[in-house]
Amino acid sequence: MVSKADQELIDAATSVISDRYRNDWQEVGAAMRTRDGRIITGVNIDAYIGRIAVCAEAIAIGRAITEHGDHGIETIVAVRHPKPGEPGKIAVVSPCGICRELIHDYDAKARVIVPDQGQPPKVVSIGELLPNKYKRGSE
Template identity: 85%
Template sequence: MSEQDKELIAAATDAISSRYRNDWQEVGAAMRTRDGRIVTGVNIDAYIGRIAVCAEAIAIGRAITETGDHGIETIVAVRHPKPDEPGDIAVVSPCGICRELIYDYDARARVIVPGNGAPMVTTVAELLPNKYRRGSE
């Protein structure tokens, strides 16, 4: 993991640390665009789980809206523990829907995920083999 990767984890941690609300905002994400900018997001939970939006999707949407950059150099998500849970904010893997979204926006994206004792870097293609494609794409 590079210093830039650690910086991204810190940005995601800062995002959820400042916006954490138990059962509402528990996950923060940070992504570095292909032009080097860092964009963050936090999840948006809802009473009806199907309409909740993941932190990675919020970060990608913000990057497109605020910077115009659709490329994802690297992305990471972290989870804030609930008040009664032990532990610290930690890197989590993107859910299946987020893996699809990340791949759709940048098939070359690097993703920081939990490793054996420390976060590690992989690619979205490694996390999502046999990616769904429309028609003959």
């Protein structure tokens, strides 16, 4: 079950992708709350060459660091906007594997809002989404 503060993040991510949605270009929005309480949003950047695309979570993390300094990730969420004619509505999605790595690297105690198989979204730790994380050297 998500808290009022968690729902505020879902709403912020929904709002940013509603405002910035472009079919086949921007379809995912993210919102994160930094450990100092700021809410930062981002949308994915798609590209003709898929490997240079950047996820919405990475954009939000980058904006947070660039605009406010690295204050950690308290909670983060991503939502996906359906394509024209696709059934459904904007909904919470799980972060991809690369985003899981990035979130964990920037805050190993981050909370992540994820879908819950037809139930309302739930909150898990990034460690639950990425168990046995790779670490460099003697970390």
